[in-house]
Amino acid sequence: MHELSLIRTLLQQVDAIQASHADCVLRRIDVSVGEFSGIDPELLRLAFSSTSEGNSLAGVEFRVARVPLCARCRNCDREFPVHRFRFVCPNCECTGTDVVRGGELRLESVTFEEQEA
Template sequence: MHEMAIAEGVLDIALDYAKKNNAQRISEIGLLIGEMSGVVVESLEFSFNMIAKGTIAENAKIVVKRTPLIGRCTKCGKEFHVEHYDFWCPECKDGVLSILSGREMQVEYLEVD
């Protein structure tokens, strides 16, 4: 379950930030998770809640913003939402593209007291 490792990373980031800013409590953690990241949000939240017990992040609300998988065809330049991992350009049918978004996995913001 790679969600546990991700949750540990998120908690480390949050606790480090809180410590540097003399925060007493972490109330909310905003995450940016790309469609292609493969993260199961429910598993991530469950894992985070387990490991945050007894820390200043206990009971912190996890807010997830999903980013769509968007590609740009390197042949014709069309930008499109990649659905079902179908990477073929709907315009020119070429299969070579660059990924513009959808692989994100980051802490976007923290709310602390």
């Protein structure tokens, strides 16, 4: 499953952040999934729960937010939402565009709680 390897990569990033918060407990992981990424948020959640079963990640909240596809025109710099994968600038009708959001899976934030002494 594609989502499982994505989760592994994501958790490596979380691990790296956690290393500098050694005395804190991980509470929540927030990720965003782009419309254009081809990732199913539901499968991603399932992959997380199967990965976290019976280890230190059990009980950690995992939130997935969907991010709409957004592009920027290379000609006039206008940012615009992309509908039906039509990559045409609404301002100057240029077709040279770059995806600025919605094309990937991203770790947005990791929430820690201080451990009680």
